[in-house]
Amino acid sequence: MKEEKQHIVIKGCGILSPLGYDAASVAAAYAAGKPAFTTQTHQGQATPVAALPPAAEQQLEQLIESNSVYKQLDRSVLMAVYAAQQAAAQAGWLHKNASDDDDLAVNIGSSRGATGLFEQHYEAFQQEQLSSSASPTTTLGNLSSWVAHAVNAGGGQISHSITCSTALMAVANGVAWLKAGMAKRFLAGGTEAPLTDFTIAQMKAVGIYSKLAEHPYPCQPYAQEKQNTFTLGEGAAVFALEQNITAPGDVIIEAVGFGFEKLTSKTGISSEGLNFQKSMRQALTQLPAQDQQVDLIITHTPGTRAGDRAELAAIQAVFGDTSPAITTNKWLIGHTLGASGALSIQYALHILEQQQFTSIPYPHLLPHQDSSQINRIMINAAGFGGNAASIVLQKR
Template sequence: MEAVKEHIIIKGLGAISPLGHDSASTAAAYTSGVPAFETILHQGILTPIAALRAEAEQKLQELVEANHGYKHLDRSVLMAVYAARQAAMQAGWLQENAPVDDDLAVNIGSSRGATGLFEQYFKAFQQEKLSSSASPTTTLGNLSSWVAHAVNAGGGQISHSITCSTALMAIANGVAWLKAGMARRFLAGGTEAPLTDFTIAQMKAVGIYSRLADHPYPCQPYAAEKHNTFTLGEGAAVFALEKTHHPATGAAIVEAVGLGFEKLVSKTGISAEGINFQKSMRQALTQLPEHDRKIDLIITHTPGTRAGDTAELAAIQAVFGENAPAITTNKWLIGHTLGASGALSLQYALQVLQQQQYTSIPYPNLLSQKHPQSIKRIMVNAAGFGGNAASVVVSLV
């Protein structure tokens, strides 16, 4: 008798970003297609960024006021806690004052971790006024440990960084742990709060930051005009994962997770052919049923850089050929949120599956803009410095 197939379902989702602080506000922002960018003065130069809006900022403030211990935490940790509590609540896992759940594991990642606090404490160090809180509050482990406290999780607590693939690799860990029986429930996602002087300066130093401060679309993935338009954003998204043999109708399923690495050929770690993307996409495709490996839409990583965008499009062409799926991204709306970007793209994928529509990119670009009639399966890509890439395939039952 054929064994009953196991499914990894997304039972809950929480997110906070420049587009919104819950499902309703975020969905409305995607539907409107209005970018969430603003302009700041950074080192005397007008610079575009995507920061949380007032309502989302108020939600973070309410979180801090509800728990005295949160006021010393980095912004990245606060956003992770906020998103994780949303996800756990939606999944039905969040019970205040309940016993610790030893079967609930947590993996929250970030490319750069406690960026704001680290810079703050380094300035204090230079002035010989360093606080005893400096080390405890800037360790990467803060991410998952504080999330675990916030949702009463007593299982494995993993904080990691694999640059901009971080969030999707947290999903990969969740899938692996659940399939291995090392946890019954798993919270996985990514968070990033990189809108600091030093982090913005680092991105500018790489030579990729957008100079389109006065443009309605400062971040332009797939731009027809060849220029770099990388723009930083902030946010977090967390997913409540669970294994089941009988998913309910309409449930979101993680069908496949692929990882890819390539030999470093540049400081950003990506080849012109996008070898890392080719590997991650092919690995994900092999996990789908042999008779049904059709992808209807790819939400690409494409951060708005000439090299990165071109490499990923080349990789898609190499893997899918003439049968390449439709392609879109959300970075023209919220910029690049580094370690959280894959999670926010996955959030977008779930909305597209539910709504069966996505907003066309309004500036001149290299895509055909042909939308599929039906969107049953979406692949989400992410890649980061170091030559790594990840691809996650999701669908609805």
């Protein structure tokens, strides 16, 4: 009798985003199709951002109250802990038997890390009032170590950054660890809390930040109008992964691909999107030779003229006239940097469950958005430095 093949299965998902604090609240927000942007004053200018809604903020406050130590942690770490606990609970992993948890590994990534705390501590440093907690609470390792504490994980604990591809790289790392037998269970995802003065100023300095503070859609990926509409958002998403024989309805990580190109600009992307071309092609080669159809691509598309057009050019180069349907969630939640790929994966899970995605309402460059049956979704991410990653999910 032929032994059934095992796959990397997503057993649980935790989410905290501008759209909500769990799968149900986020699904309702996607169905409503209402962008999550608000306006704050930054350096005297009205600036659009996508912050957590009050209900999600309340969930975060309850988490902080559950452990007195949490009060000293950065917002990015707290969001990761919240999402990880949610994912682990959904997977049935939260229990008190610590001896059984050495097989649970963690990889949480972030582009910027403890941005808020770093800025606070630097301000205190300038006033010669630096706290002894400054270094311990701003290290990148904070992300996974505190998540591991929260879910009783005794396996490998990895924190990393590869700019905006970070979350997809974390999930890819989880796939590799599980396939190598270095872990039996793996929590992977990304978190970002970049709505701080210095981080927003950095994005404005690049010259890409949206000036559409009063527009209902301040972030407009693939917009026909030629302007940059990059808008920052915050959030976290974490996934509980296992290698198992699948059951009907399971969602598996079917392929992971990476791409890099030589730096030719500050942001590191060519007009042809060579990094995207490489990552998508590498992912497609891992699919069955007789079945490499992708039904939908959730693109990176942060709302920049160069980046959006480069990714569309890459999709055309890879798929030609048989391009899948294309969509993105950034017009609703902005760009969450290192967490963006994780929030796109969560969006993919939502689409696979609901068999529909929210149509982009403003004039755009996408060739089409329709897809009658969605069983396989490709998620793209790219970051400063010329890197890109692509992950393919399939519903069994």
